Amino acid sequence: MRSNWKQRLKATKKAIDRRGLLAAAGLTAACSSGTKPAAEEEMPSELGSAVSAYGERSKFETTKRLVPDLKRPQIGSTTTPLADTEGMITPASLHFERHHAGVPEIDPAKHTLLVHGLVERPTVFTLEDLKRLPSVSRIHFVECSGNSGREWKSPGAGDVQKGFGLASCSEWTGVPVKLLLEEVGRKAEGKWVLAEGADACRMFRSLPVEKVISDGIVVYAQNGEAIRPSQGYPLRLLVPGYEGNTNVKWLRQLKVVDQAYMAKDETSKYTDLMPDGKARMFTFVMDAKSVITTPSGGRKVGGPGFHEIRGLAWTGRGRIEKVEVSVDGGKTWKAAELQEPRLPMAFTRFRMAWEWDGQPVEIMSRATDESGYVQPSREELTAARGMNSNYHYNGIKAWRVKAGGEVESV
Amino acid sequence: MRSNWKQRLKATKKAIDRRGLLAAAGLTAACSSGTKPAAEEEMPSELGSAVSAYGERSKFETTKRLVPDLKRPQIGSTTTPLADTEGMITPASLHFERHHAGVPEIDPAKHTLLVHGLVERPTVFTLEDLKRLPSVSRIHFVECSGNSGREWKSPGAGDVQKGFGLASCSEWTGVPVKLLLEEVGRKAEGKWVLAEGADACRMFRSLPVEKVISDGIVVYAQNGEAIRPSQGYPLRLLVPGYEGNTNVKWLRQLKVVDQAYMAKDETSKYTDLMPDGKARMFTFVMDAKSVITTPSGGRKVGGPGFHEIRGLAWTGRGRIEKVEVSVDGGKTWKAAELQEPRLPMAFTRFRMAWEWDGQPVEIMSRATDESGYVQPSREELTAARGMNSNYHYNGIKAWRVKAGGEVESV
Numbered sequence: 001m002r003s004n005w006k007q008r009l010k011a012t013k014k015a016i017d018r019r020g021l022l023a024a025a026g027l028t029a030a031c032s033s034g035t036k037p038a039a040e041e042e043m044p045s046e047l048g049s050a051v052s053a054y055g056e057r058s059k060f061e062t063t064k065r066l067v068p069d070l071k072r073p074q075i076g077s078t079t080t081p082l083a084d085t086e087g088m089i090t091p092a093s094l095h096f097e098r099h100h101a102g103v104p105e106i107d108p109a110k111h112t113l114l115v116h117g118l119v120e121r122p123t124v125f126t127l128e129d130l131k132r133l134p135s136v137s138r139i140h141f142v143e144c145s146g147n148s149g150r151e152w153k154s155p156g157a158g159d160v161q162k163g164f165g166l167a168s169c170s171e172w173t174g175v176p177v178k179l180l181l182e183e184v185g186r187k188a189e190g191k192w193v194l195a196e197g198a199d200a201c202r203m204f205r206s207l208p209v210e211k212v213i214s215d216g217i218v219v220y221a222q223n224g225e226a227i228r229p230s231q232g233y234p235l236r237l238l239v240p241g242y243e244g245n246t247n248v249k250w251l252r253q254l255k256v257v258d259q260a261y262m263a264k265d266e267t268s269k270y271t272d273l274m275p276d277g278k279a280r281m282f283t284f285v286m287d288a289k290s291v292i293t294t295p296s297g298g299r300k301v302g303g304p305g306f307h308e309i310r311g312l313a314w315t316g317r318g319r320i321e322k323v324e325v326s327v328d329g330g331k332t333w334k335a336a337e338l339q340e341p342r343l344p345m346a347f348t349r350f351r352m353a354w355e356w357d358g359q360p361v362e363i364m365s366r367a368t369d370e371s372g373y374v375q376p377s378r379e380e381l382t383a384a385r386g387m388n389s390n391y392h393y394n395g396i397k398a399w400r401v402k403a404g405g406e407v408e409s410v
Numbered sequence: 411m412r413s414n415w416k417q418r419l420k421a422t423k424k425a426i427d428r429r430g431l432l433a434a435a436g437l438t439a440a441c442s443s444g445t446k447p448a449a450e451e452e453m454p455s456e457l458g459s460a461v462s463a464y465g466e467r468s469k470f471e472t473t474k475r476l477v478p479d480l481k482r483p484q485i486g487s488t489t490t491p492l493a494d495t496e497g498m499i500t501p502a503s504l505h506f507e508r509h510h511a512g513v514p515e516i517d518p519a520k521h522t523l524l525v526h527g528l529v530e531r532p533t534v535f536t537l538e539d540l541k542r543l544p545s546v547s548r549i550h551f552v553e554c555s556g557n558s559g560r561e562w563k564s565p566g567a568g569d570v571q572k573g574f575g576l577a578s579c580s581e582w583t584g585v586p587v588k589l590l591l592e593e594v595g596r597k598a599e600g601k602w603v604l605a606e607g608a609d610a611c612r613m614f615r616s617l618p619v620e621k622v623i624s625d626g627i628v629v630y631a632q633n634g635e636a637i638r639p640s641q642g643y644p645l646r647l648l649v650p651g652y653e654g655n656t657n658v659k660w661l662r663q664l665k666v667v668d669q670a671y672m673a674k675d676e677t678s679k680y681t682d683l684m685p686d687g688k689a690r691m692f693t694f695v696m697d698a699k700s701v702i703t704t705p706s707g708g709r710k711v712g713g714p715g716f717h718e719i720r721g722l723a724w725t726g727r728g729r730i731e732k733v734e735v736s737v738d739g740g741k742t743w744k745a746a747e748l749q750e751p752r753l754p755m756a757f758t759r760f761r762m763a764w765e766w767d768g769q770p771v772e773i774m775s776r777a778t779d780e781s782g783y784v785q786p787s788r789e790e791l792t793a794a795r796g797m798n799s800n801y802h803y804n805g806i807k808a809w810r811v812k813a814g815g816e817v818e819s820v
Contacts, residue, residue, distance in 0.1 A: 043662075044610045048512030049639070050483035053474035055503040058643045060518055061636045064463035073460035086583035086631035087547035089499060093465040094635065102458030108470055132717050137497035137749050137759055173496035200454045221496035223633065225504065226471045229459070233468045252453075307542050339547050341751045349547055 065094055066161050074102030077144065079165025082293045082312065088139065088339065088347040090168035092223050097230045098144050098166065100265075101201035104250055108226075108234035111198070113218065117256035120185025127220065127234055133175045136217060138240065139346045141314045143167035143286050145243035145270060145391040152393055155378060156409050159298035163409065164291045164397070167314065169347035170222045170231075172238050177216035180254070181209070190256035194263075195237045198252040205246045206260035207239060211284070215240045215345075218251060240345040241316030242284040243391070245270060275386030288315035288375050289394040290323050290350070290367035301405040304358035309336070313348045315369035320348040322368040327354055329362035329398070330377075336365070356401065362410060364398040475504055476571050484512030487554065489575025492703045492722065498549065498749070498757040500578035502633050507640045508554050508576065510675075511611040514660055518636075518644035521608070523628065527666035530595025537630065537644055543585045546627060548650065549756045551724045553577035553696050555653035555680060555801040562803050565788060566819050569707035573819065574807070577724065579757035580632045580641075582648050587626035590664070591619070600666035604673075605647045608662040615656045616670035617649060621694070625650045625755075628661060650755040651726030652694040653801070655680060685796030698725035698785050699804040700733050700760070700777035711815040714768035719746070723758045725779035730758040732778040737764055739772035739808070740787075746775070766811065772820060774808040 063085075065078035077098040080090055097103075108127045116122035147166035150158060177193075186209070193212050196204035207216075217238040220227060227233050232249030239246045245265060260266065260282065272280040290313035295301045309327070313320045319342045324333040336350040350365065367375045376384075378395035385392075398410040473495075475488035487508040490500055518537050526532035557576035560568060587603075596619070603622050606614035617626075627648040630637060637643050642659030649656045655675060670676065670692065682690040700723035705711045719737070723730045729752045734743035746760040760775065777785045786794070788805035795802075808820040 043608055044511075044514040046610055047482070047484040048509070048514040048609060050512065051475075051477055051480070051486055051488045051507045051509065052640070053477050053488070055475075055505065055507075055638050055640050057502075057636065058518075058639050059515070060644075063635060065461075065465075067461055067463050070461070072457070074457040076461055078461045078463070085634045086545075087581045087634055089581045089634045091502070091633055091635045092467075095465065097461045097465075099458070099461065101454075102460065104454040104458040105469075108468075128712060132712065132715075134718050134763060135496075135720070135761065171497045171499045198453055199458060200456055223501055224495045224497055224499045225473060225501045226467065228465050229468050230462070230465050234470075302538060302542065305542075308544050310545070341753065343751065351545065353544060 063094070065096065066165065075099060077166060079161050080168045082160045082165050082291070083296050083299060088169050088349055089223060090170060092170065092225070092228045092231065095168040095170060095222075095228070095231055096144065096166045098244060099199070099230070100203045101199040103229045104199050105229070106198060106234060106250060111234050111252070113235060113251060114253040115180050115184045116253070117194070118187040118190035118258065119181070119256050120187065121183075123184050125180070130175050130218065130220060130235075134179055135173055136176055137171055137173040138217065139169065139171045139343050140238060140240040141167055141169040141345060141347050142238075142244050142247050143314070144245070145283070145286070148393040149390050151378075151395060151397070152387060152389055158409055160291055160293050160296040163297070166244070169314070171224065172217060172219045173221040174217045174219035174238065177212045177218060177237075177254070178214070180218065181213060181256070186256050189258050192257050192260050194253075194255040194257055194261050195246070195248040195251060196253045196255070197232070197248045198250040203245070203248060203265060204261070204263050205248060205265060206257070206263060207242070207246055207284075209256065211242065212239060241286060243270065243286055246284060270391060272385065272391055273388035275388070283392055286314075286316035287392065287394045288317065288320070288367045288369040288373050289313065290365040290375060291397045292325070292363055292365050292399060295363075295401060295407045296399050297407055297409040299407050301356060301401055301407060303405065304356050307354050307356055309352045309354045309363065311350050311365050313350055313365070313367040314346065315367065315373065316345060317369050317371040317373060318344045319370045320367055321370045323348070323350040324366045325350070325352045325363065327361055327363050330364060333366065358403065360403050361401050362398045363401060364396050366396050473504070475506065476575065485509060487576060489571050490578045492570045492575050492701070493706050493709060498579050498759055499633060500580060502580065502635070502638045502641065505578040505580060505632075505638070505641055506554065506576045508654060509609070509640070510613045511609040513639045514609050515639070516608060516644060516660060521644050521662070523645060523661060524663040525590050525594045526663070527604070528597040528600035528668065529591070529666050530597065531593075533594050535590070540585050540628065540630060540645075544589055545583055546586055547581055547583040548627065549579065549581045549753050550648060550650040551577055551579040551755060551757050552648075552654050552657050553724070554655070555693070555696070558803040559800050561788075561805060561807070562797060562799055568819055569709075570701055570703050573707070574701045576654070579724070581634065582627060582629045583631035584627045584629035584648065587622045587628060587647075587664070588624070590628065591623060591666070596666050599668050602667050602670050604663075604665040604667055604671050605656070605658040605661060606663045606665070607642070607658045608660040613655070613658060613675060614671070614673050615658060615676060616667070616673060617652070617656055619666065621652065622649060651696060653680065653696055656694060680801060682795065682801055683798035685798070693802055696724070696726035697802065697804045698727065698730070698777045698779040698783050699723065700775040700785060701807045702735070702773055702775050702809060705773070705811060705817045706809050707817055707819040709817050711766060711811055711817060713815065714766050717764050717766055719762045719764045719773065721760050721775050723760055723775070723777040724756065725777065725783070726755060727779050727781040727783060728754045729780045730777055731780045733758070733760040734776045735760070735762045735773065737771055737773050740774060743776065768813065770813050771811050772808045773811060774806050776806050
């Protein structure tokens with residue numbers, strides 16, 4: 001795919017100019033003499049900033065989460081700027097938010113996790129207790145089931161941040177739920193686990209015990225440091241591959257129960273209304289999805305010539321197996337390169353060389369996961385699910401590149 | 411190793427107390443009634459903080475880089491708090507620093523990379539140019555060759571941050587140097603590459619062209635967002651596995667040359683004085699190393715019973731193959747668990763279950779990499795290298811746990 005990128009690159013490069021030659025000639029001159037070549041005027045010749053205890057980003061970097069105009073800014077969501085993030089790790093500062101009652105301020109010295117219900121030995125764990133226990137680190141995405149929700153009704157609106165930014169990926173560290181349930185002695189009749197947060201509304205969800213045993217983690221660290229308040233400080237439940245709000249933040253209890261609790265957030269919300277008027281419940285798993293992030297809606301392609309198309313793919317069913325990209329409106333597809341390591345239930349970065357001839361085109365991506373599931377077209381998705389859903393939209397997303405390079409949502 | 415962790419855990423758990431029972435009984439009470447059980451007084455019943463554009467950490471978190479008392483705070487280093495970081499990713503804010511002339515403030519719109527020397531087509535690349543090119547993302551450690559330098563003379567001093575914190579690990583994204591050199595048409599006689607930074611002293615190093623072709627990346631992103639100023643914003647060279655200062659920050663030029671330049675930082679500095687009075691030069695590769703981070707010097711083990719020993723291992727020669735841990739002063743060794751994925755030239759987190767009986771012990775770790783290289787003891791290292799070096803110390807590190815739980819450097 002990259003075999004002929006060199007020929008195509010020509011459009012992006014500039015022959016060395018006078019300024020470049022001068023700069024080259026001036027190599028180390030500023031260290032050895034007081035004279036500065038004209039071309040180096042903008043280069044520093046004095047000491048820069050000092051070292052610091054906790055680094056900040058450059059003042060030239062203004063990438064941020066999108067904060068919508070909310071009546072109550074405590075209840076709502078912000079989105080990850082996917083067009084401006086690289087690789088598979090989302091910086092903690094840019095991880096999407098979705099809060100049901102704002103971000104509580106929790107003193108970790110006073111916070112505890114109660115594990116009880118259908119267990120032999122109900123137990124309260126302090127943070128200190130949990131940090132002594134066997135731990136794991138895993139890179140996983142978290143995606144709100146409402147991500148891309150606006151695509152159900154108006155796929156033509158928005159950009160990749162607005163439309164797909166309720167998904168982020170971090171390295172999470174904590175204690176496997178399996179160990180905690182073994183420790184408290186889960187009884188055989190305990191088939192579900194209720195996870196409850198310490199936010200003002202005590203957001204809670206019911207989860208099948210098999211899933212939290214196989215994959216669940218009580219997490220205290222994200223990307224190497226303590227989890228951020230907006231991600232559940234000091235503890236969150238991670239249920240990899242499951243819809244976002246099951247990954248309960250500010251986790252204060254796990255209660256083992258015999259059946260689902262039919263919580264508000266699994267009955268009145270987070271269900272999917274089907275064409276026949278019935279609602280799907282407990283649609284936990286996030287299906288395979290992909291989206292091109294560069295170029296994407298609202299951005300501009302910088303002229304004809306060589307470009308790299310980049311995007312992200314993820315699935316709640318394990319690893320991404322394949323991502324195909326079309327640059328002709330879906331007529332033909334070509335396999336993109338997948339960045340290794342491809343980890344289960346983690347973002348997978350895909351890339352494809354592309355020579356744009358300056359003509360209007362539609363570009364799109366289609367993910368296949370290791371279970372064999374193929375990301376559906378919008379038509380396939382709406383044929384199966386109807387138009388009444390708010391959640392779990394994962395149709396193929398197309399962007400239109402116009403003759404001038406402007407990119408818009410299709 | 412974890413088979414009998416359950417029995418050992420007993421010391422860390424607390425039987426459920428009155429407070430826990432009340433909290434359990436009060437489940438969701440705060441949402442459905444105005445009365446609050448006494449035990450829930452500290453739990454929020456009002457909306458928390460609002461969503462935000464760029465997240466901050468909790469006010470309870472004060473983990474920071476260690477800023478030494480420097481005459482010129484622009485020239486020096488800060489260290490990553492390894493005792494307080496988890497997993498393999500170091501947050502960008504906590505990545506170690508080592509600056510030779512402070513952190514320059516660079517406007518990315520004006521910054522360019524000149525690639526020239528023994529090439530057919532000398533070329534100036536803007537940031538925009540580079541971001542159009544084929545990219546890769548890789549998780550790699552960077553370690554200053556001076557890391558653990560104080561261990562040569564006084565291994566008994568310091569903690570893991572002071573002694574080992576000049577090492578960090580990030581996901582880096584950028585353009586392979588291989589592509590850039592192909593693009594400019596490197597001539598056959600071009601055997602070395604000079605990499606120069608845009609800091610006030612124009613720090614530069616000579617690098618073998620084979621290495622930068624096989625592994626080198628011109629990096630513009632770290633952990634998903636633009637590289638931080640203290641890590642080279644807007645561009646740094648990444649030479650995975652090579653000593654820190656070859657990963658030139660604020661990269662402004664790559665010059666292909668026929669031989670090494672004998673720069674100040676590869677002659678008067680960054681060489682290793684051997685017992686016979688000769689100095690080793692161009693000792694690029696960082697040898698295999700490991701260190702226990704929990705428990706470690708200056709911290710306290712929270713009483714007898716079950717604990718998880720945790721640490722980090724890394725090598726410039728590929729993957730970490732094995733980490734052994736001794737909890738009896740080096741008499742016996744047991745293989746620790748290694749967190750997957752084990753990536754080449756990246757931090758590998760290791761963990762081992764440990765039941766502490768409350769008696770004084772010495773704990774230590776020993777890494778083996780995929781080349782078969784085994785981390786040496788202090789005695790083996792100093793026998794081979796003498797005592798005149800400042801750089802490339804990678805001897806086995808022991809911590810002493812005293813009867814009261816205090817941990818000190820041995």
